[in-house]
Amino acid sequence: MSLQSLVPGPEPKVTSRVSTGAEGRCRVALAGFGTVGRSAARLLQDAAREVELVAILNRDVDRKRVDWVDGAVRWTDSIEEVLDRPIDVFIELIGGRSPAEDWIRRALARGISVVTANKQVIARDGASLLDAAAANDCHLRFEAAVAGGVPVIRAIESGLAGDRLTRVAGILNGTCNYILTKMEREGTAFADALREAQALGYAEANPSQDIDGFDAQAKLAILAMVALGIQAPPDAIATRSIATVDGVDFRYARRLGCTIRQIAWAERNGDLELCAGVGPTLVPLESPLAAVNGSENLVSIQGRFGGETTFGGRGAGGDPTAVAVLSDVLTIARGARPAVRPRAERSARVSSDAATPYYVRFTVVDRPGIIAALASVFAKYEINIDAILQEPGFPASQRPFIVSLDAAPSAAVNAALAEIGAFDFHLVPMLAMPVLDGRAPAEVTA
């Protein structure tokens, strides 16, 4: 049975194809039977009143087969076989760019709606895939691709539709937040906290995607597209690693009324410039971002009229991510019209320029004249020093101290730090971090 619905609105009228299977249920195929896929299959079966799981696609599928899946479900390793079936929704949970992007495109080309948790594909090809979905009058939904179980994508598209969104900032990577809160609360060293995150399964054996900011970078590119209407290549967003953050930084941050979090932020700067970055950032203790514990995520959206709205919860894990997937499927099954969204504009320029306070940690051989040398360079670039702090208990031969700077353009700070970096008194490279001050933090290259 296939019903037609005519939907009006300011956009050219389209005919929304919503097919349904037996007893009017939405027919779904699931690709990828890993942790999230298994959770999704369970929830889809629980939603059998509205949804009919018809096929599961996985490599080496016989190894994956489980007895709790309904006997009528077809297990296969062939994408062709899946797409040739009469299905309404294709759920892509295999991850990675290839072949996922190709599969999504092929499904959309046949008018099959797609639900995906694939941040890499949506961050890079989301805009053109959304065009393909619109051209074929079907849905492309990806709530699970950002902040797992936290329904921030639809909150932006629908709940904040009446506002003009100016900025997004968030904790988008639970692994980094787990490591940094562990360091903060238990004084654990970075390497030990990372090992523990790996032992708990929060971090991969190669943790670079998480700690160097690439995971959050892709999620941020998606948020920028949806919230700010700017499509930017994720690689153009500056990242800094949390690996150089040390226990002493938390002591100094605390003295400044802050803690340290991996923050991803983006704002529209001028018409088509996206100003964005990902990296460790000082966060005031009274910010909701400072209260995010362990592997939780939090997204803060700034609107011109509504002010700051926050969305928090579990950013990863099989069940929370599967809730996001099923919620997307149910939105389609219940006959929603594909989202009307202003076309995301391709950004002419991605920068990380912003005027923000900074924290800079120096580790030096203590000798007279160092403060004077630093101060004269900062003065040359018209950067005000807010405070200089030195915690006791370190040997004179390797003594970390910090300089906090008043809000200054990141270009000036970067230039000053490059000049200071050339001095011969550094024992450890400087660590510079922006301070979140209600505005977006700027990124520094030091």
Place this chain on the structure above:
Amino acid sequence: MSLQSLVPGPEPKVTSRVSTGAEGRCRVALAGFGTVGRSAARLLQDAAREVELVAILNRDVDRKRVDWVDGAVRWTDSIEEVLDRPIDVFIELIGGRSPAEDWIRRALARGISVVTANKQVIARDGASLLDAAAANDCHLRFEAAVAGGVPVIRAIESGLAGDRLTRVAGILNGTCNYILTKMEREGTAFADALREAQALGYAEANPSQDIDGFDAQAKLAILAMVALGIQAPPDAIATRSIATVDGVDFRYARRLGCTIRQIAWAERNGDLELCAGVGPTLVPLESPLAAVNGSENLVSIQGRFGGETTFGGRGAGGDPTAVAVLSDVLTIARGARPAVRPRAERSARVSSDAATPYYVRFTVVDRPGIIAALASVFAKYEINIDAILQEPGFPASQRPFIVSLDAAPSAAVNAALAEIGAFDFHLVPMLAMPVLDGRAPAEVTA
């Protein structure tokens, strides 16, 4: 022009009437031109590509007329005139139960969709009004009725649709949160904090709706209907006032690792029993609810699969509330299907029973034997005492101390407190507050 759309799904098929005005825009009439109404009118005019504001209804309308509203808009004080016009959406912002409920019902009866911010009407008559909307195939949307600009209603209906929600807890009244954070941070006395809230326009001259919990009670009844599928008369939800909270309670709460907030909570207890309450509650400092500042709101939703998801932001104010109103209008204008929602069941019973830790403050004339008397009553009801704390600095003639109790059924705690209340050593009535411990707090009557 009127288009028909046929929408499929597991529910009986309905024909969704979506009319549109000139150039395919959604025609809107606005009733109520106060703070929120004015903000809404501005945002509606900004959204002129999709929405056409055709009429503004207010008592004594000539007094309200402003020159920045488009000249084509009809100003009137007649509901008949508004409903006789060809409009698609009626926005109700007059507040109060009468005549608002009647107007909403009349609009729905004519197949006109309704967007409202009216918590009293939705809390009491929401279920029957939703039935009326469904019978007439139009929308009844009320995002603005709970937590102002925070899009929590649609998050529940759509973003968490794939989960089974078990509990809601939140800070739903910004006035109480402003007063309590002021007391916490600046040591302000309750009466002074209330006066300040009144001076700032956060609290009414008669502040009972806020501080005694009736405002949060209505919002909680709406959340329970939407999230838990139970429709309960709001008056059946137990409330306790924040007026008896004293500065010393924050000192004791801090020693227990907590602060104090007005918390509204509800959970489904058994099949059709709603367990719910509103009142001052000890909140652990690490809870996201403890980090809510000033007049902000935060709603925490517990799902069986997704865990805890939080939604925070501005709970009141013209612009944030108007964003929620416009977002609802845009959802309708963009051709969404009226929400498919499981019919909220009428609750057989509303209780506030739960097993939870308690905080009890006693103010007594100090004399031997008081602790022994309390301890023996608690022992009789099999309630464990966790700690007894007494802050220094009070005269022996009026000395507050607190007893913290391990988790115990609220019925047992209430019985014990009734017995203890009969002793003759009280100088001030006891203050008992539940402690939020990840589970719903119970309500006590003391």
